[in-house]
Amino acid sequence: MPTNPTPALALPVGTTLDRYIMNRQYQFAYATGELSQLLRDIALAGKIIHREVNRAGLIDLTGGMGIENVQGEKQQKLDVIADIRFRRALTNGGEVCAIISEEEEGIILTGNNGGKYVVAIDPLDGSSNIDVNVSIGTIFSIYRRVTPTGTQPTLEDFMQGGHEQVAAGYILYGSSTILVYTTGHSVNGFTYDVSLGEFILSHPDIKSPADGQIYSCNEGNIDLFAEPVQAYLHNCRRQQLTARYIGSLVADFHRNLLKGGIYLYPPTKSNPDGKLRLLYECYPLAFIAERAGCLAVNETESILNIQPHSLHQRTPLYLGAPQMVKQLTVFVRQGMSAQRD
Ligand SMILES: O=P(O)(O)OC[C@H]1O[C@](O)(COP(=O)(O)O)[C@@H](O)[C@@H]1O
Ligand SMILES: [Mg+2]
Ligand SMILES: [Mg+2]
Numbered sequence: 001m002p003t004n005p006t007p008a009l010a011l012p013v014g015t016t017l018d019r020y021i022m023n024r025q026y027q028f029a030y031a032t033g034e035l036s037q038l039l040r041d042i043a044l045a046g047k048i049i050h051r052e053v054n055r056a057g058l059i060d061l062t063g064g065m066g067i068e069n070v071q072g073e074k075q076q077k078l079d080v081i082a083d084i085r086f087r088r089a090l091t092n093g094g095e096v097c098a099i100i101s102e103e104e105e106g107i108i109l110t111g112n113n114g115g116k117y118v119v120a121i122d123p124l125d126g127s128s129n130i131d132v133n134v135s136i137g138t139i140f141s142i143y144r145r146v147t148p149t150g151t152q153p154t155l156e157d158f159m160q161g162g163h164e165q166v167a168a169g170y171i172l173y174g175s176s177t178i179l180v181y182t183t184g185h186s187v188n189g190f191t192y193d194v195s196l197g198e199f200i201l202s203h204p205d206i207k208s209p210a211d212g213q214i215y216s217c218n219e220g221n222i223d224l225f226a227e228p229v230q231a232y233l234h235n236c237r238r239q240q241l242t243a244r245y246i247g248s249l250v251a252d253f254h255r256n257l258l259k260g261g262i263y264l265y266p267p268t269k270s271n272p273d274g275k276l277r278l279l280y281e282c283y284p285l286a287f288i289a290e291r292a293g294c295l296a297v298n299e300t301e302s303i304l305n306i307q308p309h310s311l312h313q314r315t316p317l318y319l320g321a322p323q324m325v326k327q328l329t330v331f332v333r334q335g336m337s338a339q340r341d
Pocket of ligand 1: 073108122124125126127128158218247248250275
C-alpha cells in the first residue's frame with residue numbers, strides 16, 4: 001500500500017506539447033531546435049485562433065469579407081483573420097523564410113532569409129461551417145528549404161513533393177481544440193487545456209483501424225461522379241455503412257482517423273481535379289494518414305507520389321482505412337479499365 005497516495009487534486013496534468021517536442025527533438029533530422037520552435041509558433045497561432053473562433057459571434061467575426069480569394073471562393077472574415085495570425089506567428093518566430101496559404105495567390109516572403117523552413121497552410125478549413133458553429137480547422141505542411149539559406153526562397157522550395165515534408169499537422173477547433181501532428185514518426189494529438197493555456201498530450205501514437213463503418217462524401221454531387229465512384233457509394237449503402245459528412249475536411253478526417261472510415265472528394269466533369277488543394281490539404285493529411293496506418297490516393301496514384309507543379313493545384317482525394325481505400329480503388333480501377341475496353 002503506497003504510503004501517501006497522490007491526492008486527486010495533485011494528479012499530474014500530463015505532457016505538454018512543449019515538453020513533448022523537446023523530448024522528441026532527437027527524432028528530427030538536423031535537430032537544432034528550429035523545427036521545435038516552428039511547431040511552437042504554430043501552436044501559439046492555434047491558441048489565438050481558438051480564442052477568435054470561440055467568440056466569433058460576439059466580436060463580429062462571422063460573415064464574409066465581400067472579396068474572393070485566389071480560388072474564386074468568397075473569403076470569410078475568419079479565413080482572413082486566421083491567415084493574418086499564422087503569417088504573423090511564423091514570421092515573428094524567425095524559422096520560416098516563406099509561406100504559401102490558401103488565401104494568398106503567390107509565395108509570401110517573411111523576410112527571414114536565414115530561416116531554414118517553408119510552410120504551406122490552409123489557415124481555416126471548413127469555411128462554409130464558420131458561421132454555424134460547426135467544427136473547423138487549420139492544416140499545415142512543413143518542408144526544409146532546398147534553396148541556400150540566406151538567399152530568397154523560391155517556388156522550388158514548395159515543389160519538393162509530399163514525401164519531403166518534415167512535419168505535417170492540423171488543429172481542429174471543435175467541442176475541444178486539438179492539435180495533431182507528425183514529424184514522420186508517430187502521430188500524436190494534444191488537447192488544448194484553456195485553463196492552463198497549454199496543449200496536453202491526449203492522443204499518443206494514434207493508429208487508425210484497418211477497416212471502418214463510416215463513409216464521408218458530399219453525396220449531393222453523386223450524379224456528377226464517375227460511374228465507378230457512384231457504384232462504390234451504392235455499395236456503402238448496401239452494406240449499411242454509416243454516412244457522416246461534416247463538410248470540414250479536418251473534422252471528417254479526424255473522426256475517421258480515430259474511428260475508422262473513408263473520406264471521398266471525387267472529381268466531377270466540371271472539376272476533373274476535384275476541389276481539394278494538394279500542397280496544404282491533401283499532402284499534409286496523407287502524410288499523417290500513412291503514419292497512422294491509413295491510405296491516401298486519387299484515381300491513379302498515392303497522394304504523396306503526386307508530382308507538384310503549381311501552388312494551388314487540386315487533386316481528387318480518397319483517404320482513410322486501408323481496407324476501405326483498397327476496395328474503392330478496385331471499383332475505380334475496374335471502372336477505368338472497363339472504359340478503356
Ligand atoms: O461543400 P463541399 O463541396 O462538400 O466541400 C467541402 C469541402 O471543402 C472544404 O471546405 C475546402 O476547404 P476550405 O474551407 O479550406 O476552402 C473542405 O474543408 C470540405 O471538406
Ligand atoms: Mg480547406
Ligand atoms: Mg481554408
